[in-house]
Amino acid sequence: xxxxxxxxxxxxxxxxxxSAAFAQSSTRPYDPSAPKTRAEVKADLVEWRAAGYDPLDWxxxxxxxxxxxxxxxxxxxxQPAPTVTH
Numbered sequence: 001x002x003x004x005x006x007x008x009x010x011x012x013x014x015x016x017x018x019s020a021a022f023a024q025s026s027t028r029p030y031d032p033s034a035p036k037t038r039a040e041v042k043a044d045l046v047e048w049r050a051a052g053y054d055p056l057d058w059x060x061x062x063x064x065x066x067x068x069x070x071x072x073x074x075x076x077x078x079q080p081a082p083t084v085t086h
Contacts, residue, residue: 044072047072047075048069048072051067051068051071051072051075052064052067052068052071053065053067053068
């Protein structure tokens with residue numbers, strides 16, 4: 001009987017933790033202050049590099065980063081807002 005209790009309790013605990021993980025991942029678009037995932041950071045870097053930013057160009061560092069930030073912000077402003085569905 002203890003074995004079935006432990007298996008049931010383990011399954012319940014696993015389901016609860018998966019539910020909490022899903023809830024955290026699904027709140028990302030609504031909470032801009034939440035930390036970014038590794039994939040989001042990589043996507044941002046690709047976007048910045050496409051805008052002309054070179055992280056190895058230290059001689060023109062602040063200027064090239066500011067220019068790329070402006071270009072990325074303009075491109076994001078031109079994109080349509082994502083629709084929220086539940």
